[in-house]
Amino acid sequence: MACQLQTENIRKEYPGTVALDNVSVSFDGGKVHALIGKNGAGKSTLVKIFAGAVQPTSGRILVDGQPVVLRSPRDAFAQGIATVYQEMSLVPGLSVAENILLGRLPHKKVLGASVIDWPAVFARARAVLDGMQVSLDVRRQVGDLGMAQQQIVEIAKAMSFNPSVIMFDEPTSALAQHETQTLFGLIRTLAAKGVVIVYITHRLQELPLIADTVTVVRDGRYIGTAAMAQATPQTIVQMMFGEVVQKERPADLKAGTEPVLQVRGLGQKGKFHDVNFTLYRGEVLGIAGMLGSGRTELLRALFGAEAFDAGEIVIGGRSVRTVTPSLMKDLGVAFTPENRKEQALVQILSTRANLCLASLDRISTLGFTTRRRERSVVNRLVARLSVRMPDTEQPVSSLSGGNQQKVVVGKWLNTEPRVILFDEPTRGIDVQAKQQIFQIMWDLSRQGISSLFVSSELEELLEVCHRILIMKKGTLRGEVQPGTLSVDELFVRCMTDE
Amino acid sequence: MPPLESGSRVRALLRNSVMEIVLLALCIFLAFRADGFLSMQNFLNVLRTASFRGMIALGMTMVIIAGEIDLSVGSMVAFSGCLAAWLTGYLAGPACGMSLGSAVTLSIVASVLAALGIGCITGFLRVRFEVPTFITTLAWMSVLRGSASLITKGFPLTPFPEWYNFIGGGYLLGIPFPAIIFIASFAIIQVLMSYTSFGRAVYAVGGNAEAARLSGIKVYQVKVLVMAIVAGLAALSGIMQSAQIMSGSHKTAEGWELEVISAVIIGGTSLMGGVGRVWGTLIGVVFLGVLVNGMTLMSIDEYWQPVVRGALILGAVLINLAPSSRK
Ligand SMILES: Nc1ncnc2c1ncn2[C@@H]1O[C@H](COP(=O)(O)OP(=O)(O)OP(=O)(O)O)[C@@H](O)[C@H]1O
Ligand SMILES: [Mg+2]
Numbered sequence: 001m002a003c004q005l006q007t008e009n010i011r012k013e014y015p016g017t018v019a020l021d022n023v024s025v026s027f028d029g030g031k032v033h034a035l036i037g038k039n040g041a042g043k044s045t046l047v048k049i050f051a052g053a054v055q056p057t058s059g060r061i062l063v064d065g066q067p068v069v070l071r072s073p074r075d076a077f078a079q080g081i082a083t084v085y086q087e088m089s090l091v092p093g094l095s096v097a098e099n100i101l102l103g104r105l106p107h108k109k110v111l112g113a114s115v116i117d118w119p120a121v122f123a124r125a126r127a128v129l130d131g132m133q134v135s136l137d138v139r140r141q142v143g144d145l146g147m148a149q150q151q152i153v154e155i156a157k158a159m160s161f162n163p164s165v166i167m168f169d170e171p172t173s174a175l176a177q178h179e180t181q182t183l184f185g186l187i188r189t190l191a192a193k194g195v196v197i198v199y200i201t202h203r204l205q206e207l208p209l210i211a212d213t214v215t216v217v218r219d220g221r222y223i224g225t226a227a228m229a230q231a232t233p234q235t236i237v238q239m240m241f242g243e244v245v246q247k248e249r250p251a252d253l254k255a256g257t258e259p260v261l262q263v264r265g266l267g268q269k270g271k272f273h274d275v276n277f278t279l280y281r282g283e284v285l286g287i288a289g290m291l292g293s294g295r296t297e298l299l300r301a302l303f304g305a306e307a308f309d310a311g312e313i314v315i316g317g318r319s320v321r322t323v324t325p326s327l328m329k330d331l332g333v334a335f336t337p338e339n340r341k342e343q344a345l346v347q348i349l350s351t352r353a354n355l356c357l358a359s360l361d362r363i364s365t366l367g368f369t370t371r372r373r374e375r376s377v378v379n380r381l382v383a384r385l386s387v388r389m390p391d392t393e394q395p396v397s398s399l400s401g402g403n404q405q406k407v408v409v410g411k412w413l414n415t416e417p418r419v420i421l422f423d424e425p426t427r428g429i430d431v432q433a434k435q436q437i438f439q440i441m442w443d444l445s446r447q448g449i450s451s452l453f454v455s456s457e458l459e460e461l462l463e464v465c466h467r468i469l470i471m472k473k474g475t476l477r478g479e480v481q482p483g484t485l486s487v488d489e490l491f492v493r494c495m496t497d498e
Numbered sequence: 499m500p501p502l503e504s505g506s507r508v509r510a511l512l513r514n515s516v517m518e519i520v521l522l523a524l525c526i527f528l529a530f531r532a533d534g535f536l537s538m539q540n541f542l543n544v545l546r547t548a549s550f551r552g553m554i555a556l557g558m559t560m561v562i563i564a565g566e567i568d569l570s571v572g573s574m575v576a577f578s579g580c581l582a583a584w585l586t587g588y589l590a591g592p593a594c595g596m597s598l599g600s601a602v603t604l605s606i607v608a609s610v611l612a613a614l615g616i617g618c619i620t621g622f623l624r625v626r627f628e629v630p631t632f633i634t635t636l637a638w639m640s641v642l643r644g645s646a647s648l649i650t651k652g653f654p655l656t657p658f659p660e661w662y663n664f665i666g667g668g669y670l671l672g673i674p675f676p677a678i679i680f681i682a683s684f685a686i687i688q689v690l691m692s693y694t695s696f697g698r699a700v701y702a703v704g705g706n707a708e709a710a711r712l713s714g715i716k717v718y719q720v721k722v723l724v725m726a727i728v729a730g731l732a733a734l735s736g737i738m739q740s741a742q743i744m745s746g747s748h749k750t751a752e753g754w755e756l757e758v759i760s761a762v763i764i765g766g767t768s769l770m771g772g773v774g775r776v777w778g779t780l781i782g783v784v785f786l787g788v789l790v791n792g793m794t795l796m797s798i799d800e801y802w803q804p805v806v807r808g809a810l811i812l813g814a815v816l817i818n819l820a821p822s823s824r825k
Contacts, residue, residue, distance in 0.1 A: 348705050
């Protein structure tokens with residue numbers, strides 16, 4: 001069923017922005033087409049147009065050479081186009097199976113009435129997951145799953161349509177290495193069947209592993225397409241940014257000797273136990289570990305998002321056992337959660353409001369504040385992070401994924417913290433923005449501010465940190481110095497039990 | 499990224515002021531068709547009538563923006579009026595023998611404090627035990643109305659001195675006293691919501707309570723405070739109402755909760771939380787006031803009023819949704 005997906009002069013305008021500017025691209029069946037570009041380039045917008053979720057301002061879409069009009073996601077499904085979105089679109093209160101088959105639950109007749117055929121629902125959902133070679137209980141509530149597992153459900157949902165076109169918008173940004181491998185296997189199988197695959201990613205190192213062609217967009221414009229076999233990393237980066245400066249880890253970066261945060265015997269039932277470590281002044285301390293190792297839970301507990309039930313945290317000469325986010329903020333701790341949509345941003349509020357969220361008290365005098373005053377803070381942060389957006393008064397939801405992530409980090413910079421807890425801060429951001437975040441960590445380090453940095457991308461940890469703790473099954477199992485081992489070695493240490 | 503031409507700016511402005519334009523159109527229509535609409539006397543009357551509900555609507559705006567609701571405000575109006583009346587009678591009566599002046603003052607203070615306490619309890623139950631405010635205030639709605647009947651034993655209480663009427667029916671510098679309180683409340687709440695960090699926190703909590711909490715905002719404070727504020731405003735309104743009718747009656751303000759919520763919604767505040775404007779509520783309140791006044795002046799059957807109000811709520815919501823749903 002070799003199929004072809006094309007656009008002709010697609011243009012999409014938003015108030016104040018042109019997200020896509022006369023883009024004409026073509027994707028053939030049987031190949032994996034990587035779609036790349038920096039944050040806000042227009043990748044997600046293009047995908048949403050193919051998915052029928054967003055209407056183009058002008059231009060045409062063609063499927064197999066025939067013009068089609070996709071007024072709604074339903075129209076797109078009818079054309080066999082399925083999408084895995086960047087921001088999750090699952091219903092947390094429903095089971096995995098219901099989410100996968102949402103709107104298409106099989107029914108059966110009982111006494112003349114049509115009722116949901118539950119055994120069939122579970123069986124069919126399980127079949128989809130089996131086809132993907134993942135094991136996940138289809139009866140579990142999606143809200144109870146972690147990010148990676150939710151991502152798998154999202155992919156399973158798209159797969160269940162038996163699509164002839166499937167688009168992935170940064171599917172691996174929440175996945176660990178072995179899960180990524182499974183996904184790649186799946187994608188290759190699909191491609192072999194002639195399915196058109198459009199694949200968006202910021203992880204350029206994935207491209208040689210999975211992509212057949214790379215298509216680059218920049219600032220809403222189509223820059224070009226290259227066969228992966230011919231493209232080198234340099235040419236790709238050149239196409240994405242024009243020019244890019246790779247920042248080197250500064251040589252003068254030293255961690256202090258004065259402890260700022262001490263964690264003693266910290267435990268949370270079923271999540272982690274007996275965690276001990278010390279974070280020094282100006283240190284960038286990484287935590288490496290697989291999904292489910294308890295690293296996110298540990299960070300959340302340190303910030304008081306969840307209570308811990310054993311041990312203590314010593315910070316600023318004070319020992320705390322009962323923590324709340326507002327107390328930790330007052331003690332100089334900042335926290336960027338892994339799930340920006342649910343936990344970090346107020347989607348309907350403006351970028352300005354979100355950037356000021358954590359430092360309202362600081363910005364105001366005696367509780368009074370004005371937009372003008374907030375704007376000067378916001379402008380400074382926007383410049384420091386180079387957030388790309390038309391207007392800080394627009395809802396933060398209108399920013400591209402990567403730019404939203406920058407807002408999440410940005411809102412804490414204004415609180416003048418002592419320690420920042422970063423949970424996957426580089427999720428979904430482009431190479432250049434990643435460098436900016438690293439640069440921020442290093443700058444903070446120079447100012448004596450420490451970072452605790454959790455990331456699934458081990459390369460990042462090796463590049464940025466002074467020291468890396470290894471976490472497994474809820475406990476810390478040793479520490480390593482970057483520079484003394486390779487990514488592969490670190491990976492092995494995180495995986496295996498010695 | 500070439501910027502778009504202006505002109506969309508003007509359109510945006512028009513789109514954001516739909517209710518203002520509709521209100522203006524209604525006033526122009528009534529000026530021509532309803533005799534006596536354009537007189538100063540009529541204007542002040544509309545303002546006075548609207549003020550009692552209007553003050554509560556201001557507080558309700560904060561509550562709804564914070565993602566909560568208060569269904570007990572009508573009962574609170576009746577309860578606080580009755581409580582003030584009963585207390586006044588008791589304190590000035592033979593048992594205590596206070597002067598009428600101090601008895602009235604003390605009763606007012608006590609009623610407002612009681613209301614603040616009740617609001618705090620609702621907020622506390624919300625944050626501590628996650629009881630939805632819909633449920634708690636539904637319970638209060640019944641409890642407070644019933645308590646008002648118990649206090650008054652079913653008959654209006656009339657212990658108030660002549661001058662007490664001033665706070666509900668009097669004029670200050672030619673303006674009805676309740677209207678002055680209403681305008682003052684408007685100014686305070688407008689400032690609170692637009693120019694304080696508390697106001698920003700209310701929006702954040704209503705928009706995404708978890709993100710607000712993880713930004714170190716004290717979510718419980720916000721929720722407790724907004725519930726207390728709306729209850730306090732309802733009590734003030736109840737006191738002024740009792741002064742206007744010079745008695746505490748358990749039958750006052752029946753169905754007000756829905757009228758108040760209507761005004762807030764007509765003003766563009768979203769029941770989903772996180773979105774809304776105090777100014778919009780002011781427009782909504784005036785709108786409903788003018789509409790009822792116009793219908794009365796044009797001697798339209800009063801049974802039409804609820805029908806028109808209902809249609810209006812739906813219309814306003816559709817208008818407010820129109821720009822965002824055209825994605
Ligand atoms: N609903 C919207 N309203 C206004 N502007 C929008 C909206 N959605 C997207 N945009 C703008 O369109 C541009 C392209 O956004 P898009 O989400 O397609 O970027 P992207 O390439 O997917 O970036 P990222 O890698 O960060 O996810 C951005 O400048 C963004 O701010
Ligand atoms: Mg995107």
